[in-house]
Amino acid sequence: MGSEHRTEEVEAFLAKNPEIERFDMIYSDLCNLWRGKRLDRAGIRKLFEDGAALPGAVFLLDVTGDSCDPGGRGYSDGSPDHWCYPVPGALARVPWATHPTAQVLISVHETDGTPFDASPRNVLARVIERLADLPGTLCIAAELEFYLIDPERDEAGFPQAPVMPGSRTRADSRQVFSMADLDAAGPFLDAVTEACSAQGIPASMASSEYAPAQMEINLHHVDNALLAADHAVLLQHVIKACARKIGLEATFMAKPFMTEEGNGLHFHISHYSEDGENLFDNGTDLGSQHLHHAIGGLGATMGEAMAIFGPNVNAFRRLSQSLFAGTTFSWGANNRWTSVRLPVEGGKARRLEHRVAGADANPYLTLAAILAGMHHGITNKIDPGPPQIGDKRPTGGSIATTWQKAIDALDGATVLRDYLGSHYVDIYVATKQGELNKFYGLPSKLEYDWYLGSQ
Numbered sequence: 001m002g003s004e005h006r007t008e009e010v011e012a013f014l015a016k017n018p019e020i021e022r023f024d025m026i027y028s029d030l031c032n033l034w035r036g037k038r039l040d041r042a043g044i045r046k047l048f049e050d051g052a053a054l055p056g057a058v059f060l061l062d063v064t065g066d067s068c069d070p071g072g073r074g075y076s077d078g079s080p081d082h083w084c085y086p087v088p089g090a091l092a093r094v095p096w097a098t099h100p101t102a103q104v105l106i107s108v109h110e111t112d113g114t115p116f117d118a119s120p121r122n123v124l125a126r127v128i129e130r131l132a133d134l135p136g137t138l139c140i141a142a143e144l145e146f147y148l149i150d151p152e153r154d155e156a157g158f159p160q161a162p163v164m165p166g167s168r169t170r171a172d173s174r175q176v177f178s179m180a181d182l183d184a185a186g187p188f189l190d191a192v193t194e195a196c197s198a199q200g201i202p203a204s205m206a207s208s209e210y211a212p213a214q215m216e217i218n219l220h221h222v223d224n225a226l227l228a229a230d231h232a233v234l235l236q237h238v239i240k241a242c243a244r245k246i247g248l249e250a251t252f253m254a255k256p257f258m259t260e261e262g263n264g265l266h267f268h269i270s271h272y273s274e275d276g277e278n279l280f281d282n283g284t285d286l287g288s289q290h291l292h293h294a295i296g297g298l299g300a301t302m303g304e305a306m307a308i309f310g311p312n313v314n315a316f317r318r319l320s321q322s323l324f325a326g327t328t329f330s331w332g333a334n335n336r337w338t339s340v341r342l343p344v345e346g347g348k349a350r351r352l353e354h355r356v357a358g359a360d361a362n363p364y365l366t367l368a369a370i371l372a373g374m375h376h377g378i379t380n381k382i383d384p385g386p387p388q389i390g391d392k393r394p395t396g397g398s399i400a401t402t403w404q405k406a407i408d409a410l411d412g413a414t415v416l417r418d419y420l421g422s423h424y425v426d427i428y429v430a431t432k433q434g435e436l437n438k439f440y441g442l443p444s445k446l447e448y449d450w451y452l453g454s455q
Contacts, residue, residue: 006086010048013091014041017102020093024103025052025084028120028233030431031063031311032362036106044091047104053081054108059118060431063312068434070427073118082116083109087230092199096191096241103199105230117421120364121226127368127419128225131375136273139351140228140367141204141221145263145359146239147256148188148213149249159256161212162248171213181208185215191242192217201234211260221268225367232265232363254310254318254358262318262325263359267370268343270351281350285333286387287342295340295352296384297377298370299329302339302356302399304413305369306406307432309357313403313439318358320401325355329399332388339399340384356399365420365428372419407432 014020023044026036035058039047046052057074061067067074090105108116115122131138148171150162161171164184173181182189189206196203202220209216217239219231236252243250255262271279271290280291310316319325331340331352341353357366376382400406410416411429 006048006088007045009088009091010045010086013102014045017093017100020100020102022097022099022101023047024094024101025086025106026103026237027059027084027106027108028362028364029059029061030118030120030362030365030428031061032120032233032236032360033061033063034237044102044104047084047106048086051083051085051109052106054084054106055079056082056108056116056118059108059116059120060427062431062435062438064435064438066434066438068431070430070434071423073427081111083111083113085109089200090230094241095195095198096238096245105234117424118427120362120368121229123420123424124229124364124368124371125226126421127371127375130419131225131371134271134375134378136271136279137223138225138371139221139223139270139272140225141219141268142228142232142235142363143216143218143264143266143268144232144235144239144252145209145214145216145265146250146252147211147263148185148215148243149251149256151247151249159251164213165246165248173208173212174210176208176210178208181213182206185213187246188242188248191245192238195238195242196235199234199238201231201238203235209261211257214261214263221270223272225371228267229363229367232367236363252359254312254315254360256314258317264318264325264355265357265359265361265363265366267354267357267367268351269354269370269374270349278348278350280352281347283346285342285344285346287350287352290378291342291350291352292384293377293381294374295331295377296382297375297380298340298352298354298373299331299377299384300382301369301373301376301413301415302329303409304416305373305410306356306400307403307410307429308365308369309361310400310403310406311358311361311432313436315358315360316401316403316406319356330388331384335388338388368420369416372416375419376415403432403436407436 023039057079069075084106087105094101108119149159154160166186167184204220205218239250280287282288330338332338333342334344339356417425
């Protein structure tokens with residue numbers, strides 16, 4: 001979008017919303033944490049008309065906010081600025097704010113106008129460019145699982161289930177798809193619905209899951225992969241903000257409770273021809289050969305991608321200790337044990353569901369890795385092997401189930417280096433290896449409990 005059209009967009013918004021004086025320019029970093037700047041009305045005009053400067057190193061921080069200077073970017077290069085521009089159509093009101101506020105997603109560029117290669121959104125955009133040789137369009141939607149939790153920890157310092165606003169009792173139900181649980185979460189879900197409507201986020205369905213105060217919210221399919229990922233990161237932002245609004249917290253941590261189920265980020269993907277034919281469907285439960293090749297590519301790249309699907313130590317607790325988390329590469333029809341599931345709907349609705357990533361994975365990078373795998377499989381006609389028949393737990397070879405093994409696998413990747421950019425893979429690996437080293441460098445309470453008096 002040229003500056004003239006950007007100016008028209010912001011002036012129309014300002015005229016319609018004269019009371020708004022605070023504007024947040026926001027983006028999702030490598031660890032999927034929201035960062036940005038707060039602007040006044042003059043500042044938002046400048047962002048839309050001319051862009052705004054932001055140091056690129058802020059996209060490369062670890063989960064604690066530290067930089068390990070990955071690839072010499074951050075300290076060694078003097079942390080240079082890059083140019084930020086608003087994502088067209090992303091300027092929207094913030095209904096949960098106590099002061100009239102709006103927000104806008106930004107895209108980031110080098111000073112010469114080329115996309116900044118270390119932005120997760122631009123990494124996905126680069127993969128999307130590789131899909132141009134595929135016919136038709138992909139339709140994509142995300143599902144996000146999360147827990148509502150009490151802002152106060154229990155006596156041991158661990159998270160605990162909240163007192164639900166619609167019931168005034170502490171959540172203890174494990175009744176999956178319980179309507180009573182949805183009623184108990186009514187004020188929270190009402191706030192999410194209002195916020196999604198105001199921000200153009202196509203949330204379609206909410207359900208209670210397999211643990212107290214665990215929920216899932218689904219998004220509608222869209223035929224734009226970048227927009228699908230935008231919707232996912234914005235929905236995460238909305239869910240956290242709306243939980244705070246009613247005095248709770250929401251967490252996408254993959255395994256916040258060791259005795260309860262984990263949180264996943266699932267992507268549903270269909271492929272349609274230019275004539276609207278679903279290329280994944282052939283009238284059978286297992287779908288077309290074209291679909292099988294896409295799944296074959298997902299299997300071929302899953303080991304390389306695990307450090308993206310599982311971005312921290314806790315993510316691998318979900319993979320090893322949760323139901324239906326996809327701990328092996330497997331595929332099949334209507335079976336939630338599989339890592340790539342074919343839902344029961346056929347015909348126009350035939351699709352694959354990628355079930356491996358934890359809910360704390362970065363949606364831009366997760367979708368980039370999934371689409372890279374699918375394209376690799378389709379273009380190279382990769383056979384996925386036999387499907388998992390029946391509803392039993394798959395017994396195939398395990399994908400990486402520790403964070404260190406996953407980081408090592410991504411470091412040695414061949415396919416994902418080609419799609420995501422070898423330099424970005426190096427940056428991601430360096431940042432996550434530094435985060436892992438820091439994690440193991442800090443002794444835990446358990447370490448003292450076990451060893452302090454016994455040695």
